[in-house]
Amino acid sequence: MSLLRHDARRDANEPEIVEALEKVGCLVMRLGLIDLLVCLRGELFLLEVKTLRGTRTKTQAKLLAEGWPISTVTNISEALAAISTQSRSFRRCKTCDHTFEVGQGGYSENREFCSRAYCRLKHMRGRKKKVLELASLASPPPVCDIAAQTKTKVTTVEAWMKSAIPFGHS
Numbered sequence: 001m002s003l004l005r006h007d008a009r010r011d012a013n014e015p016e017i018v019e020a021l022e023k024v025g026c027l028v029m030r031l032g033l034i035d036l037l038v039c040l041r042g043e044l045f046l047l048e049v050k051t052l053r054g055t056r057t058k059t060q061a062k063l064l065a066e067g068w069p070i071s072t073v074t075n076i077s078e079a080l081a082a083i084s085t086q087s088r089s090f091r092r093c094k095t096c097d098h099t100f101e102v103g104q105g106g107y108s109e110n111r112e113f114c115s116r117a118y119c120r121l122k123h124m125r126g127r128k129k130k131v132l133e134l135a136s137l138a139s140p141p142p143v144c145d146i147a148a149q150t151k152t153k154v155t156t157v158e159a160w161m162k163s164a165i166p167f168g169h170s
């Protein structure tokens with residue numbers, strides 16, 4: 001929840017960063033001297049939101065010098081990196097760009113898609129379409145090239161090609 005109303009002096013990229021943090025389960029409080037106090041499952045993080053050309057105020061420089069653990073972030077990826085730890089990071093779904101957590105408390109490290117079953121399926125269908133397009137060219141590339149180009153296993157490519165041949169043509 002944002003406790004303060006949006007203030008014109010705050011950086012323009014702050015609302016989207018706050019929204020992204022809230023979407024992955026963070027509590028976000030807008031502060032004064034430092035922009036954001038972020039809480040993720042009991043851990044606290046201090047984030048300073050800057051546009052790429054933004055500069056630190058004297059107060060912020062002083063706080064950093066005193067040893068406050070403040071992360072300066074300019075976009076959503078940097079904000080998610082700032083709340084990542086050795087055992088936790090965030091990734092974007094290959095299909096819908098939705099952000100999800102991997103590692104402790106999240107999905108397994110090698111997960112590529114968000115929790116919507118549809119995303120994995122849609123990605124698979126896109127690859128299958130591409131495989132069949134390549135295979136139906138006048139002079140189709142070798143199966144292993146099709147597999148490499150579509151980042152699909154050779155056995156899967158072969159199975160898709162086989163299933164697409166109309167009955168009686170093989």
Ligand SMILES: [Zn+2]
Nearest residue numbers: 093096114119
């Ligand atoms: Zn997705």
